[in-house]
Amino acid sequence: MLGRRAWTPWLWLAPALILLGVFLVYPTIDTIIRSFQDPSSHHFVGFDNYRFIIDNPRPLAADTHSAILNNLLWLILFPLLTVPIGLGVAALTARVRYESAAKSAIFIPMAISFVAAAVIWRFMFQFNPSTGTFNAVTTGLGGHPTAWLQDTGGIQTWFTEAGPDKMPKPFQINNFSLVMIGVWMWVGFALVVLSAALKSIPTEVLEAARVDGASEWQIFRRIILPMISPTIAVVTTTLVIQSLKIFDLIWVTTGGRFQTDVIATLFFKEAFVIRDMGVGSALAVVLLVAVVPVMVISLRRFQFQEETR
Secondary structure, eight states: OHHHHHHHHHHHHHHHHHHHIIIIIHHHHHHHHHTTBOTTSSSBOTTHHHHHHHHOSOTTTOOHHHHHHHHHHHHHHHHHHHHHHHHHHHHHHTTSTTHHHHHHHHHGGGGSOHHHHHHHHHHHTOSSTTTOHHHHHHHHTTOOOOOTTTOOOSOOOHHHHSSSTTOOOOOOHHHHHHHHHHHHHHHHHHHHHHHHHHHTSOHHHHHHHHHTTOOHHHHIIIIIHHHHHHHHHHHHHHHHHHHHTOOHHHHHHTTTTTTTOOHHHHHHIIIIISOOHHHHHHHHHHHHHHHHHHHHHHHHHHHHHHHHO
């Protein structure tokens, strides 16, 4: 009986473990091995593919520096905009009678795919003012049409001037336009999760603070924010992972052209367009190395929360 009880759980876990091994573990190991091989995956070349990413020898065809910096831009700007906007909207909608309708309207973008959203916004960013919403507003106010998804000029900062002479300049109008689409889609997610966290705060605590003379800003900063900080961390972690693996939105809108490539789109180009499986696999490994620590930190946070309950 003891022996049977020992292997019975593994029997039930076997189907899931087999699927994980076939579709997750094996492809991961195979990708890591291919990252040390030549484009045809026949000969080992050591760390040459990773040197390719660092040296960036083909900036016109595959600008690895630009892709990495664009991912950093997404990593910083995407959560930094989405979380505060979602929290602010959650706090505001909680004070109105039509809260459910307002939340539903803001959450609608989450119900559509990134591909559909990219198609919608590609029309909105059209250069022709008769079809492009943004240029229609711009020209209506007396301005000039702007190629929102093609323009690589415009916003520059001190960061873009640091480093080698060939360092790309990621802070461009088109990259900010793409980030704006991502924020538009994910604000609804942040709104719903943070709104639930706000409603879980006991009203007695807030009323006691008001009786003691605390202002609304003091209540928000010293009571509400500390109490919902674990939820904010969860939402931020989700957005960070999403920003690291962003692909479909950029692929549909620009295809990675005009210096909008990120690691995921460049990996796809190298592996399946240029047919260099070595560099493509190395880029996939770089993306994996970037995502795994975030996931580990998130899991440890969940475990800590469960242990402290």
